[in-house]
Amino acid sequence: MTDGIHDMGGMHGFGKVEPEENEPVFHAPWEARTLALNRALGYTGIWTIDQTRAGIERLPPDVYLTSSYYKKWAVRLENLLVELGLVGADELKAAHALRPGKELKRKLTAADVPKSLSRGSFSRPAQAAARFKPGDRVRTRIIHPATHTRLPRYARGRTGIIEALRGCHVFPDTVAIGKGENPQWLYTVLFEGRELWGEDTDPTLKVSIEAFEPYLEPA
């Protein structure tokens, strides 16, 4: 989902940031289990990171705003597993498997945990030469796809400068909806604060996003 509640940059009304002193890594045992379940299931290859992000973004706004981070993860896990037919809602209710599991590509064993903790690689060979180079002026497109995108709402239709080319990467907008990795060039695009937020903005503010080439056009 593109224009969802998750796309928070620039919204008002959420109040102050409240850091917690000496915050524990997890606030309850179930949070730790939820994180570990996510990692272990991600390892099996049943979904991509962008499918899981889209799974969070599809939560209803009231649920999104009132659920803790790990609660969102847990609910997202249940939803995706049921959608994929790997688990039945009746099984979650019964708290036991009622049918045998399906065959998965691989399963995370204790021995493989250390290597599973490394971040995956999203770099892919380029399909074409990069369209932009550092220093180029670009404008972000105004897009509102009903599906997943990583171009935040506050940075659409804005003019900025290509600051760096970051290589060619898996394209979230297509991989999230099962339309393939479709690798695209990725750029750091720099905006003046005033371009994003108007004339009254603090003149010392600059904001960058990481933008895939299809989000950009020459300016």
Add this chain to the structure above:
Amino acid sequence: MQLRVRALETVLAEKGYIDPAALDLIIEAYETKIGPHNGARVVAKAWSDPGFRRALLDDGSKAIASLGLINRVGDHLIAVENTPKRHNMIVCTLCSCYPWEVLGLPPVWYKSAPYRSRAVSDPRGVLADFGVTLPSDTDIRVWDSTAETRFIVLPMRPSGTEGWGEDKLATLVTRDCMIGTGLPKNPREAA
């Protein structure tokens, strides 16, 4: 939630999708091995070793891999340096992207609506929530982590630390100063 997550784990284990022993090890790693102490080592080395600092700013993933931390960091870890003229701050407005390998799991506030909404439009206001005030002419650069690139802030080395070794320097490096919502500890307080 405890019961709900336990039910989920039971179903997944019974169906053969997960091994609970692997889950235990994942949790142990995030509770004990993967945390901001790794990032602090990176920063302390950059403060001490000009060659490493240059390598870090040039290619963060490669430079950090050379330190032999427990995990391979992603292909695109980017270190951004604070200077007297520029202060960097990291956010993910769309979800919670964060350099887990060097900073561990993100704190609750990093994933919260107040931080994600305001970091890109009012970073000085956010800094005030953390008790940090910067000179009014310092440029504030906010990095929105909208792809698989990850960022770590290389803060300025505090004055009064001349002659300090890397281990001692690392004690000044807080998690928040590597996100950009804090500054390193005052050496007089830490000593």
